[in-house]
Amino acid sequence: MNLSSLNFSLESASRAKLLSPRPAELITLPSYMDCHEHSYTQIVIGLKGLVEFEVSGVANVVGTGQGCVVTASTDHAFGSLAHQSDILVLNLPYPAEDDSLILQKINELSKMDIYFQLDSSIQKLIDMLVQEIRSSPNDLLLSRACSDTVLALLLHHISAFDVHRRESRFDLEVVDRYIEQHLSRRISIAQLAGSVYLGESQFHQLFKEQVGVTPHQYVLKKRVDLAKTLIEQGRFSLGQVAELTGFSNQSTFTHTFSRLQGVSPSQYRKRFYR
Structure with a gap:
């Protein structure tokens, strides 16, 4: 050597x-x-x-x-x-x-x-x-x-x-409850898997089979759904909505919202407040 x-x-x-x-x-x-x-x-x-x-x-x-x-x-x-x-x-x-x-x-x-x-x-x-x-x-x-x-x-x-x-099984109600409690923060697949006592790979497979989308896609939709509700209420700025729904920044929030809804957050807000 x-x-x-x-x-x-x-x-x-x-x-x-x-x-x-x-x-x-x-x-x-x-x-x-x-x-x-x-x-x-x-x-x-x-x-x-x-x-x-x-x-x-x-x-x-x-x-x-x-x-x-x-x-x-x-x-x-x-x-x-x-x-x-x-x-x-x-x-x-x-x-x-x-x-x-x-x-x-x-x-x-x-x-x-x-x-x-x-x-x-x-x-x-x-x-x-x-x-x-x-x-x-x-x-x-x-x-x-x-x-x-x-x-x-x-x-x-x-x-x-x-x-x-404990029987390891996929329980969407438990997963939903965990997501709702932590939606303003980063949520990892490992944390979601742990909420129902499953390994990460097993959880990912069962989730995709039973829900039809990946856990990541599911959480994004939850974030956007909450964002729509907050925008409709009119109490928060778009920056605050992005923060409350767990997006890392307003740019990421705008991009994700636009991709899933077909309109930007500001365009969506104009439907309710002109």
């Missing part, structure tokens, strides 16, 4: 290391349901509040001292049920040889019990570790030590708790 190739390899490795998730992370979850997957296994432990999780069709509420296993490439939806919900996330992206046995045992655990309950002694230890992470959030060595300690103890001191299987 020549010097330039070696430098490129080192730079690539450094970038990959920087992009890799930290071994242990403290995260505050949003109040809306989100949905995604990733190429590595995660252990999620509740610290504060209540979090609703759905992993592979199995749903449960995770509170303080409870948790779940999300294995690599598994669709999962999640969202806070409280004003603020904090979780500890242990990421197992690229196990070294000495980690492979732990990862194997964690994967085996998830096949039996996706959700688990910690005993009181482990909860106290985790509280202490979390305080250390909060005081030194950029200490990678501390993050790794926390992850290793908790993982080793989990294999001996957890127990399953009751879960219920």
Whole structure:
């Protein structure tokens, strides 16, 4: 290998290391349901509040001292049920040889019990570790030590708790309700999928089959329909209408409205106010 190739390899490795998730992370979850997957296994432990999780069709509420296993490439939806919900996330992206046995045992655990309950002694230890992470959030060595300690103890001191299987199905009423509540903001396909506990690709396919248009087209129509109502009421400027209906700017709003309605927003307004 020549010097330039070696430098490129080192730079690539450094970038990959920087992009890799930290071994242990403290995260505050949003109040809306989100949905995604990733190429590595995660252990999620509740610290504060209540979090609703759905992993592979199995749903449960995770509170303080409870948790779940999300294995690599598994669709999962999640969202806070409280004003603020904090979780500890242990990421197992690229196990070294000495980690492979732990990862194997964690994967085996998830096949039996996706959700688990910690005993009181482990909860106290985790509280202490979390305080250390909060005081030194950029200490990678501390993050790794926390992850290793908790993982080793989990294999001996957890127990399953009751879960219920949520039937993954397409429910347009739920999707509509989510859209109506968030229409003034950006709405991603992952968020819509999470609202009905479906993976993003499965949701997109079911939506197109049952509604006849893509989720993106459906949301755009909802935005324009609301814009028409606001224009007819005459209480807002066109710039305000664009903002209230979730368009990034007035130019995008005008272009989309004109394409779907055949007239511009200003022309549409002249039908009611001259």
